[in-house]
Amino acid sequence: MTDTEAARRLTLLSLLEAAARLEVRTGLVAAKYCRDCWSVLAELEMGCDCLDAAQAMVLSAEHWLDGQVAA
Numbered sequence: 001m002t003d004t005e006a007a008r009r010l011t012l013l014s015l016l017e018a019a020a021r022l023e024v025r026t027g028l029v030a031a032k033y034c035r036d037c038w039s040v041l042a043e044l045e046m047g048c049d050c051l052d053a054a055q056a057m058v059l060s061a062e063h064w065l066d067g068q069v070a071a
Helices: 001-022 026-046 051-070
Strands: none
Touching: 001 026, 001 051, 026 051
8 A cells, every 4th residue: 555545545534533523513613514524535535636635624623623622
């Protein structure tokens, strides 16, 4: 497995985890993040070269989730 493929798989798993954490949250922000995670997952699965965007999506969603826990 190449480094690129390993990073892609790790990002897919991170997106799945973030989407699962977001699905149990209520509110418009959580719904939007969740929808965006699933959208990026679909694009990655279709072969889109959007790994950087996917990683940014994961970081952004996790940051928001962490802020909600702290609040």
